[in-house]
Amino acid sequence: MSPAPILELREASFSYGTEVIFENLFLSVQLGEFHGIIGPNGAGKTTLLKVLAGILEPDQGTVSLFGRPIRDEPRMEVARKVAIVPQETGLNFGFSVFEVVLMGRFPHVGLLGLETDKDEAFAREALVRTGTEHLADRLFNELSGGERQLVVVARALAQNPRILLLDEPTASLDLRHQVDISRLLRGLCSEGLLTAVVVTHDVNFVTQHCTGATLFARGKVLSAGAPKDVVTPALLKDAFGVEVDLLVDPKTGAPVVVSRRAVKGGGS
Amino acid sequence: MKGKKGIRWVVGLSVLLVTVGVTCLFIGQESLDLGRALDSSIAPSENSDASILFRLRLPRILLAVLVGGGLSVAGCSFQALLRNSLATPFTLGVSGGASLGAVLAIYLGLEFTLLGLSTVPIFGIFGSIFSVLLIYMLARTGGRLPTVTLLLAGVTYNFFCSAVILFIHYLADPGQAHRMIYWLMGSLDVVGMSSVVNLLPIVLVTTVVLCLLARSFNVLTLGDDTALGLGVNVDRTRKISFVLASALTGSVIAASGPIVFIGLIVPHAMRLLLGPDHRTLLPASFLMGGVFLILCDTLARTMIPQGELPVGVLTGMCGGPFFIWLLRSRKREIVL
Numbered sequence: 001m002s003p004a005p006i007l008e009l010r011e012a013s014f015s016y017g018t019e020v021i022f023e024n025l026f027l028s029v030q031l032g033e034f035h036g037i038i039g040p041n042g043a044g045k046t047t048l049l050k051v052l053a054g055i056l057e058p059d060q061g062t063v064s065l066f067g068r069p070i071r072d073e074p075r076m077e078v079a080r081k082v083a084i085v086p087q088e089t090g091l092n093f094g095f096s097v098f099e100v101v102l103m104g105r106f107p108h109v110g111l112l113g114l115e116t117d118k119d120e121a122f123a124r125e126a127l128v129r130t131g132t133e134h135l136a137d138r139l140f141n142e143l144s145g146g147e148r149q150l151v152v153v154a155r156a157l158a159q160n161p162r163i164l165l166l167d168e169p170t171a172s173l174d175l176r177h178q179v180d181i182s183r184l185l186r187g188l189c190s191e192g193l194l195t196a197v198v199v200t201h202d203v204n205f206v207t208q209h210c211t212g213a214t215l216f217a218r219g220k221v222l223s224a225g226a227p228k229d230v231v232t233p234a235l236l237k238d239a240f241g242v243e244v245d246l247l248v249d250p251k252t253g254a255p256v257v258v259s260r261r262a263v264k265g266g267g268s
Numbered sequence: 269m270k271g272k273k274g275i276r277w278v279v280g281l282s283v284l285l286v287t288v289g290v291t292c293l294f295i296g297q298e299s300l301d302l303g304r305a306l307d308s309s310i311a312p313s314e315n316s317d318a319s320i321l322f323r324l325r326l327p328r329i330l331l332a333v334l335v336g337g338g339l340s341v342a343g344c345s346f347q348a349l350l351r352n353s354l355a356t357p358f359t360l361g362v363s364g365g366a367s368l369g370a371v372l373a374i375y376l377g378l379e380f381t382l383l384g385l386s387t388v389p390i391f392g393i394f395g396s397i398f399s400v401l402l403i404y405m406l407a408r409t410g411g412r413l414p415t416v417t418l419l420l421a422g423v424t425y426n427f428f429c430s431a432v433i434l435f436i437h438y439l440a441d442p443g444q445a446h447r448m449i450y451w452l453m454g455s456l457d458v459v460g461m462s463s464v465v466n467l468l469p470i471v472l473v474t475t476v477v478l479c480l481l482a483r484s485f486n487v488l489t490l491g492d493d494t495a496l497g498l499g500v501n502v503d504r505t506r507k508i509s510f511v512l513a514s515a516l517t518g519s520v521i522a523a524s525g526p527i528v529f530i531g532l533i534v535p536h537a538m539r540l541l542l543g544p545d546h547r548t549l550l551p552a553s554f555l556m557g558g559v560f561l562i563l564c565d566t567l568a569r570t571m572i573p574q575g576e577l578p579v580g581v582l583t584g585m586c587g588g589p590f591f592i593w594l595l596r597s598r599k600r601e602i603v604l
Contacts, residue, residue: 095543
């Protein structure tokens with residue numbers, strides 16, 4: 001039914017020393033999808049995202065990017081196709097917002113090159129798309145957490161990737177910034193300009209915005225598919241150890257999860 | 269636009285360096301007659317002006333450029349690699365290790381040469397590289413390199429080296445002991461060009477390669493994950509730069525003694541003036557380090573009549589207060 005996935009994990013296992021993070025994992029993301037990976041805190045979502053980005057190599061199994069093993073491609077080549085937005089970006093040096101966003105051009109400019117007007121245009125465009133152009137001349141480390149997150153997304157967009165991987169992108173954002181970010185990502189994905197993968201513990205973010213979802217807990221994929229199929233009370237109870245009720249968003253029909261009470265000994 | 273501003277700074281500082289260097293050739297306790305110094309009709313053995321110019325002052329000023337520039341580039345690179353403004357050859361234990369190596373070479377009285385270098389520089393270089401590798405491994409926990417642990421390990425290691433140096437100094441005979449103390453104070457007191465010629469290749473190669481890595485340093489300041497996501501081979505870049513900056517520090521310290529604090533003051537001052545872009549910052553730090561050390565050294569050899577202060581004493585006296593000021597003005601950033 002569906003065409004070949006743009007990003008795929010097959011039979012992948014990863015562990016830090018003796019601590020197994022996941023085993024024999026399958027995951028696939030289609031072109032233009034806005035995919036949410038939901039899981040509880042400490043489930044290894046960040047590790048999973050880094051494996052998908054090719055930053056960490058799985059102990060077993062493969063990550064494929066456009067059908068080719070990611071480990072066979074030079075890092076610079078991967079960086080032209082995949083951008084990653086980490087949960088936290090700290091900076092001890094006084095780079096301006098514009099300079100930080102321009103660093104997104106690194107894989108296109110190369111180690112010894114100089115940024116051209118074209119690179120600066122990409123950076124400006126990314127600032128405009130994320131609504132941060134008024135911050136361009138400010139120092140990055142003087143921004144609020146929410147502004148900083150938007151600028152990091154701009155930095156990733158300046159990288160002009162085909163796939164954007166985001167780690168808890170809305171965790172430090174207020175409602176307004178959450179809406180801005182999710183609308184931006186949804187827009188880019190529906191135009192087919194981008195495929196986005198978000199890892200988050202925020203179930204409602206995924207039901208409201210994502211077009212595909214994976215429920216990930218205890219190192220396993222509990223279910224994958226359309227968000228409404230993945231977010232069932234039984235599955236969420238299994239993943240998070242919480243009894244939930246599902247309401248329905250009257251405008252979109254999307255499920256809204258309301259947690260009721262913790263289940264003894266449940267969750268991961 | 270940004271690039272042009274950087275180029276203007278580098279050109280301007282180059283002009284400053286040449287101006288300061290040439291001017292300081294003519295400042296000293298002995299007056300110098302340039303006409304006489306360049307007069308080829310006077311026999312070289314009779315021409316004291318030529319001797320002062322070419323065998324004393326010129327080598328000294330060139331050495332100041334290599335030492336001051338080298339320490340500044342090394343300091344700037346360490347700060348970028350560790351994402352911490354307090355990382356310097358001194359706080360990382362590199363200078364302690366180099367000093368211990370050099371003192372050991374003096375004590376053991378070993379005399380051999382390798383690639384044109386005598387034993388004291390060779391031991392200094394190995395001492396510094398060994399120290400950096402040791403500190404790196406000690407502070408590395410679970411694949412991460414917590415900066416606070418790294419700096420504490422470095423400072424502690426420096427104290428340990430100092431203690432061992434004092435112990436060796438106690439065991440040494442008076443002649444060796446005098447050589448050690450003089451070396452430890454740091455001085456650019458050289459005769460003839462051999463120190464400069466020995467030091468030039470390693471300073472040139474390491475500085476050029478570190479400057480070429482400047483774009484990677486910029487990206488590294490955003491964190492390892494971001495740098496990896498942007499295509500930087502973080503592990504390899506960090507290892508190469510660490511070894512280069514340590515070799516640079518070690519060979520410079522071996523030639524001049526541990527002239528501390530330049531690697532801290534100069535990159536910071538340049539960062540305040542120019543911003544953090546390492547493509548401009550690294551070359552600018554090299555040039556400014558040279559200017560600063562020429563000035564300090566000229567002061568050191570002229571301020572006491574008939575005497576000479578080791579330049580390391582002067583840079584230390586300038587650097588100490590600066591370091592305290594830095595700690596106070598940035599204290600909110602330094603989270604322990």
